[in-house]
Structures are given as C-alpha cells and as structure tokens.
Amino acid sequence: MLSKKTKYALHALTYLGKHKDEKTVLIQDIAEEHGISHKFLENILLELKKAGMLGSKKGKGGGYYLIKEPKEIPLSRVIRLLDGPIALLPCVSLNYYEPCAECKNEAICGINRVMIQVRDETLKILENKTLEDILKEE
Amino acid sequence: MLSKKTKYALHALTYLGKHKDEKTVLIQDIAEEHGISHKFLENILLELKKAGMLGSKKGKGGGYYLIKEPKEIPLSRVIRLLDGPIALLPCVSLNYYEPCAECKNEAICGINRVMIQVRDETLKILENKTLEDILKEE
DNA sequence: ATAAACCCTATAAAATAAATAGGGTTTGTA
DNA sequence: TACAAACCCTATTTATTTTATAGGGTTTAT
Secondary structure, three states, rough: OHHHHHHHHHHHHHHHOOOOOOEEOOOHHHHHHHHHOOOHHHHHHHHHHHHHOOEEOOOOOEEEEEEEOOOOOOOOHHHHHHHHHOOHHHOOOOOOOOOOOOOOOHHHHHHHHHHHHHOOOOHHHHHOOOHHHHHHOO | OOOHHHHHHHHHHHHHHHHHOOOOOOHHHHHHHOOHHHHHHHHHHHHHHHHOOEEEOOOOOOOEEOOEEEEEEEHHHHHHHHHOOOOOOOHOOOOOOOOOOOOHHHOOOHHHHHHHHHHHHHHHHHOOOOOHHHHHHH
C-alpha cells in the first residue's frame, strides 16, 4: 500500500493540475480541501519541488504550481520519490538495491529471478499511468 | 516492498517445493538454511497451513509438506495472506476495502479510478506467477 | 514596514513489523 | 508406556517506520 505521504502527494498534484490556469495555489487550500495538516503537506510539496515537479513563488500572492505537463508525471516517479522502491524485494530494486540477508546466492535464487520479472511488468504499468490519466477521470 | 514475513514464506515454500520427494521437512532445516529465527518461521508456517497451502505431521519424524501443486500457489495468494492488500490504496482493495479519509467523494475521484486500473493489471501479474515459476528458476 | 507565503531542521507520537517467550499438545519409537 | 521430538498456540516485547508537530527563518508583494 502507498503511504499517506504518497497519497497526499497525488491529491496535491491532482489539485494543482485542476487549477493550472491560476498562477499559484496555496498550501492551505489543498490542505483544507483534503483535511491534511498544513505542515505535513508542506513537507511533501517541498519534496515534489526538489524533485522538479513543482515550482513555487514566495511572498504574498505566492504559492505552488506545476512545472511539468501532467502527462510527464508518471505514478512511478511520485511513488519512488515519497515511498521508495517499486520492486517487491530489495535485491531486485533498480533504484534502491540492497542484497537480501537471508539469501545465500542471489545469482541462483528463483525468488530473485521471478521478482525481477514482476518488477519489470509492474514498472510498465506505473510508468504508463500519469497525472494526466488521473485528471481525465475527474 | 514485501514484509520479511512474506519473503520468508516464499523461501519456505520454495524449500518445501524442492524437497517434496521427502515426506516432511523440519522447521529447523528451513530456518537454518536461510538464517531465520525458528520461532518466527514457525508462526509463518502455521499461517500457511491454516490457509491450506501446507500440511503438517506432528510427533517424532513429523514436519511440514506442500499439499498443493506449486502451480496452484500464485504469488498473490501468499502476499495477501502475510502482507495484506495488493491494491495501492485501501479504497480500491478487493479483499481489504476501506474508504480513504481524505477523499470527499470516491465516486468522482480520479486517483481512485486510476488505482483500480493499476490494481487489476498488477493482479494479473501476481496471479499468473506461481511457486512453480520460482522452482523452475532454481 | 509588514503580513503572507515559502523554506528548513529537529523532535515527538503513533502505528506497524519483527522477534521472543513460554508453555501446551500430539505422536513415533524404544 | 515413558520419553523425546515435533508441531501448535497466545501473549508480550522490541525495533523500525510512518505520521505528525514544533518552532522558527527567509523571501517578497503590497
């Protein structure tokens, strides 16, 4: 399951996508819309900004805005940023690889091999679904 | 990512699959092979037994054994049993449904709709990969 | 000047996962 | 028939991760 962080990030991105004709959107507006703590959401938006998905403007009249086209933001990107690996095991993660302690020899581990296949197929799904798909459904 | 419980369960099932010509296998043998605590593994094997995947024999000379063909044990089954939902959000889980607190109206939520699609495609993968696929790779 | 907004780091609280403990029950074998 | 080896069960503790809070600092439009 996705963490609340990721879930909130998706809500925030969706909100920003729906209001992209407005120049900026306030944290407070998104937080109120979804009943999220202002401060918690702030941390999430900062991460999205550092990752290059959002821009922001300081000072009175400032706020956040999308700096990418919704179709350029795949679910895989958001999930990896806030939740970490998409792979089901550390030993098959592309971005967060770690060996499995209980595995004597990864090279001959059937679980490892199958999980690589699962990872590749799952990635295909999550790379193809983007913020645009979410917006189209609203 | 899968919990250690699920990972250990997969290792245990694989071990049992590789030794299915022997009548029974001891917890201790599996635990030693993968450096898992005997007691922790015991709890996992009991769950697998309750779920109808394993049989066991008490008393001296007893142990655990597979009671299903490896191809009848899909990953989805093991994951759901030990880890819970396969869906990425509670509001799209088939087996562990719960509404999302921050969602005002699930019926018009684009995230919900897209996550239903992701769930269906992910399920296809995890239902098609079975213990047999793991055993074939070893 | 000032208020409204973003930015940053650290810490606390809550929830979950992982492991341990301690015994009970069953059953094959000597 | 005693005993040891194995499964069976429940509860508790420990560790880790997630979630949330706190408290301020910096920037900028008006």
